[in-house]
Amino acid sequence: MPEPSQDRDSATRALLMDAARRAADYRDADAGRERPVIGYAEAVAAFDGELPARGEEPHAVLDALVRAAEPGLHSTTGPRFFGWVIGSSHPVGVAADWLTSAWGQNTANHVAAPAAAAAETVAARWLLELLRLPADASVGFVTGATMANFVGLAAARGEVLRRAGWDVAERGLFGAPPVRVVIGDEAHSTVFSALNYLGFGRESLVRVPTDAQGAIRPDAFAQALPRQGPLIVVTQAGQLNTGAFDPHDSLVPLAKARGAWVHVDGAFGLWARACPSRAALARGVELADSWATDGHKWLQTPFDCGYAIVRDGEAHRRAMTIAASYLPPVQGGERDPSHHVPELSRRARGFSTWALLRHFGRDGVAEMVERHCALARRLADRLAAEPGVAVLNDVVLNQLLVRFGADRDMAAGDAATLATIAAIQAEGTCFAGGAKWRGRWAMRVSIIGAATCAADIDRSAEAMIACWRSVASAAAQG
Numbered sequence: 001m002p003e004p005s006q007d008r009d010s011a012t013r014a015l016l017m018d019a020a021r022r023a024a025d026y027r028d029a030d031a032g033r034e035r036p037v038i039g040y041a042e043a044v045a046a047f048d049g050e051l052p053a054r055g056e057e058p059h060a061v062l063d064a065l066v067r068a069a070e071p072g073l074h075s076t077t078g079p080r081f082f083g084w085v086i087g088s089s090h091p092v093g094v095a096a097d098w099l100t101s102a103w104g105q106n107t108a109n110h111v112a113a114p115a116a117a118a119a120e121t122v123a124a125r126w127l128l129e130l131l132r133l134p135a136d137a138s139v140g141f142v143t144g145a146t147m148a149n150f151v152g153l154a155a156a157r158g159e160v161l162r163r164a165g166w167d168v169a170e171r172g173l174f175g176a177p178p179v180r181v182v183i184g185d186e187a188h189s190t191v192f193s194a195l196n197y198l199g200f201g202r203e204s205l206v207r208v209p210t211d212a213q214g215a216i217r218p219d220a221f222a223q224a225l226p227r228q229g230p231l232i233v234v235t236q237a238g239q240l241n242t243g244a245f246d247p248h249d250s251l252v253p254l255a256k257a258r259g260a261w262v263h264v265d266g267a268f269g270l271w272a273r274a275c276p277s278r279a280a281l282a283r284g285v286e287l288a289d290s291w292a293t294d295g296h297k298w299l300q301t302p303f304d305c306g307y308a309i310v311r312d313g314e315a316h317r318r319a320m321t322i323a324a325s326y327l328p329p330v331q332g333g334e335r336d337p338s339h340h341v342p343e344l345s346r347r348a349r350g351f352s353t354w355a356l357l358r359h360f361g362r363d364g365v366a367e368m369v370e371r372h373c374a375l376a377r378r379l380a381d382r383l384a385a386e387p388g389v390a391v392l393n394d395v396v397l398n399q400l401l402v403r404f405g406a407d408r409d410m411a412a413g414d415a416a417t418l419a420t421i422a423a424i425q426a427e428g429t430c431f432a433g434g435a436k437w438r439g440r441w442a443m444r445v446s447i448i449g450a451a452t453c454a455a456d457i458d459r460s461a462e463a464m465i466a467c468w469r470s471v472a473s474a475a476a477q478g
């Protein structure tokens with residue numbers, strides 16, 4: 001039997017307050033946490049059990065969820081998590097995201113969700129201003145950079161084929177004029193996936209060699225550009241391992257002269273444009289046709305949040321618009337969120353984006369990017385001063401590649417690096433993972449958590465060096 005409405009209201013309130021208290025407890029503890037996390041198999045065991053025949057009381061469910069989940073949660077919201085490139089889900093974004101869930105808006109269109117659609121409209125304008133991209137570009141609020149690349153490249157595919165007299169929406173890809181895609185050898189793996197979803201197999205790609213930092217070499221690029229036919233060029237602002245930028249100010253004009261659509265993957269690096277001291281790295285990026293970036297990296301929104309930005313709004317909408325008789329028409333200049341992304345029903349990502357842009361402001365974002373870049377340099381200097389440790393990349397942004405046993409041969413250096421990474425993860429002061437760079441293992445460090453400060457870096461450097469020393473002395477003894 002349904003509960004009377006007053007009981008239901010107070011039960012809902014008690015449950016949400018309970019969740020809020022547990023979330024706050026977790027975040028308090030996470031700020032200074034130093035313990036390793038259980039692995040996948042143990043985590044499955046923690047959640048496992050028979051499908052319940054009878055439903056359980058809400059607080060008991062929350063309690064069970066927290067007990068099962070917390071041992072397997074990496075400290076990604078804490079100040080010393082340097083794995084992959086993971087923003088820290090800033091409390092303001094989390095609070096806005098709670099409200100987003102509580103409000104339960106389906107952000108398909110402006111009639112079903114006027115406030116959610118409006119928040120996207122304004123947040124989109126602010127994003128373009130902050131990233132110094134064309135004010136009339138259109139923005140799709142997607143799950144992350146993978147989908148942002150997909151959307152930008154879908155618009156690219158449709159437009160270069162349209163210019164070649166082929167309507168891809170009408171005729172599909174079979175029999176279409178071949179489209180070539182020129183892309184750097186060190187592009188992110190998800191860009192290759194996005195291209196694949198769009199029907200571009202490996203044979204349609206022209207991969208361009210890169211320099212020691214993973215940036216496209218302009219000489220190789222000029223040679224690689226096909227002389228005719230529909231063409232898409234994919235560049236990168238912020239290489240995952242090194243933070244390097246392709247030289248857009250020379251590449252983009254060359255590509256445009258050849259009639260190409262230029263798409264930039266700037267999952268985290270695009271945010272350099274919001275920081276006056278780093279903006280020069282991304283010079284020329286604004287000349288491109290589409291851009292992909294994340295909210296859940298440098299803007300610190302909770303997962304999942306990314307932005308697909310397209311200069312030609314019509315090309316964007318041609319690639320993404322979902323039309324049906326039951327969906328409202330856009331008549332008076334309204335913006336329907338679903339016309340810019342692959343999905344119809346979805347979360348209202350504009351709320352947390354709007355809230356964080358409002359909280360940080362232009363100055364706050366610039367300060368954060370600048371601080372993270374300076375901290376990456378600080379960590380690089382500390383580590384490089386230690387015998388046997390080398391920093392493999394030019395630290396231009398927030399990414400660092402560190403090799404332990406750098407004075408040893410390839411196999412011994414790989415073993416020392418992997419052993420040191422494992423020791424650092426087990427010790428727990430901070431977290432960093434491994435990556436292969438140019439055939440050698442390295443520890444990859446990404447400084448991107450909102451709260452990370454100099455004391456966190458110094459403490460982490462000490463822990464990393466202590467781990468390396470113990471690995472080195474164990475190797476010397478054994």
Ligand SMILES: Cc1ncc(COP(=O)(O)O)c(C=O)c1O
Pocket residue numbers: 084085143144145146147188190191238239240265266267268294306
């Ligand atoms: C350069 C680059 N592109 C794309 C991606 C994929 O982003 P997401 O995981 O948000 O889809 C990443 C993720 O780290 C990245 O660094």
